Amino acid sequence: MHNAAQVQEFINKDIIQVKDIVQNDMKIKSAHEMNLDGTMFMAYLGLVNAIPTQWKRLLREEGGFVPNSDCLVKIKNDGINILQVSFRQIYEELIYLKHDRSASCLKYSETFEINENDWLQYFMIPHASGVSNKVKEAQYKILHSYVATNMLLYKMKVNPSSRCNFCFLYRQDLNHLIFECMVVKNVWFKIKGWLLEVFDIHVDFSLKDVLLGSLKESQFVNKIILHGKYYILKCKYQDKTPNIDNFIDYLILNRQL
Numbered sequence: 148m149h150n151a152a153q154v155q156e157f158i159n160k161d162i163i164q165v166k167d168i169v170q171n172d173m174k175i176k177s178a179h180e181m182n183l184d185g186t187m188f189m190a191y192l193g194l195v196n197a198i199p200t201q202w203k204r205l206l207r208e209e210g211g212f213v214p215n216s217d218c219l220v221k222i223k224n225d226g227i228n229i230l231q232v233s234f235r236q237i238y239e240e241l242i243y244l245k246h247d248r249s250a251s252c253l254k255y256s257e258t259f260e261i262n263e264n265d266w267l268q269y270f271m272i273p274h275a276s277g278v279s280n281k282v283k284e285a286q287y288k289i290l291h292s293y294v295a296t297n298m299l300l301y302k303m304k305v306n307p308s309s310r311c312n313f314c315f316l317y318r319q320d321l322n323h324l325i326f327e328c329m330v331v332k333n334v335w336f337k338i339k340g341w342l343l344e345v346f347d348i349h350v351d352f353s354l355k356d357v358l359l360g361s362l363k364e365s366q367f368v369n370k371i372i373l374h375g376k377y378y379i380l381k382c383k384y385q386d387k388t389p390n391i392d393n394f395i396d397y398l399i400l401n402r403q404l
Contacts (some may be wrong), residue, residue: 156187156195165198251292259355265362272360273359276370279401285377289325294380296324313388325376326357330388337391338375342368374403 160181161167168176175198178191255261262270270290273283288294297319301309311319313330326332335352342348348363350368357376360369378397382389 157190162194168195221391251290254292255290259359263361268362269359272369273373276373278370278373282373282377285380286360286373289321289376292321294321294324296320312360312383312386320359322354324350324383325379326354331379334379334389334394335375338371338394341391341395342371370403371398374398374401400402 157163160183162181168181170176170180175195178188183191186315220330224250252266256263273286278286297306297312298309300306301318309318311317311323312330314328317323317328320367324331326335335357339350339352342350346367348365348368350364352372356364357372360372364372374397375394378394379389387393
C-alpha cells in the first residue's frame with residue numbers, strides 16, 4: 148500500500164492510468180525509464196505487480212489492448228461500458244465478490260435475516276468511517292469469524308480453558324467476547340451513555356449492530372463501534388479488563404475525538 152507522498156509523486160509524474168506506464172510496443176516501462184529511484188523505485192515495482200496478469204497478457208498480444216465501447220465490465224450483474232466505469236464501482240464490486248465466498252457471512256445472513264443487497268453496505272462501513280487499517284483488519288476478522296476466541300484456542304489445545312478471560316463464567320465464543328459478556332456489555336452501556344451526554348446522540352446497541360455495524364446510524368457512531376471492538380480485542384490479547392475510561396483514553400490517544 149502506497150502512502151500519500153508516493154501517490155502524489157505518481158500524480159506529479161502523470162502516472163495515473165495503466166497506459167501511462169506502457170510503451171508504444173506495449174511493454175511496461177521500467178522504473179529507470181520512468182525516472183524513479185529510492186523509495187519510489189519499490190513503490191513502482193509494487194504498482195506494476197498489482198496489474199492483473201490477464202491485463203499484462205493482453206498488453207503482450209499483437210496490437211495491444213485498447214478499451215472501447217465493446218468492452219464491458221460486470222457490475223452488480225449488469226454489463227457496463229468500461230469507459231464509463233469508475234474506480235469506485237470496480238472497488239465496490241471486488242469487495243462484494245470477496246464477501247460472497249465467506250461461510251461466516253452466510254451464517255450471519257441466516258441469523259440476522261440480511262439480504263444480499265445490504266452486505267455491500269456492511270463491508271463498506273469501515274472504509275466510509277475512515278478508521279485505520281488495523282481497525283479495518285479487526286472488523287474483517289470479525290465478519291469472517293477469524294478471531295482467536297478462548298473457545299477456539301481451547302479446541303486447538305492452545306488454551307487450558309474456553310472460559311472468558313473477562314468474566315470467567317462462560318465460554319468465550321465471538322458473540323460473547325464482542326457483546327454478550329457482562330463486562331463487555333457494561334462497556335457498551337457506558338459508551339451509549341457517553342454518546343448521549345457528550346454528543347447528544349441516542350443509540351441502542353444490539354448484537355447485530357456491534358458485530359456488523361449499523362446501516363441506520365451515522366459514520367461517527369459506526370466509527371465508535373469499530374474502535375470499541377478493536378479496543379475489546381486488544382484487551383483480550385493483552386489480558387486486560389476493558390472499561391469506559393480506558394476506552395475514551397484510547398480514542399483520545401489515537402486522535403479519534
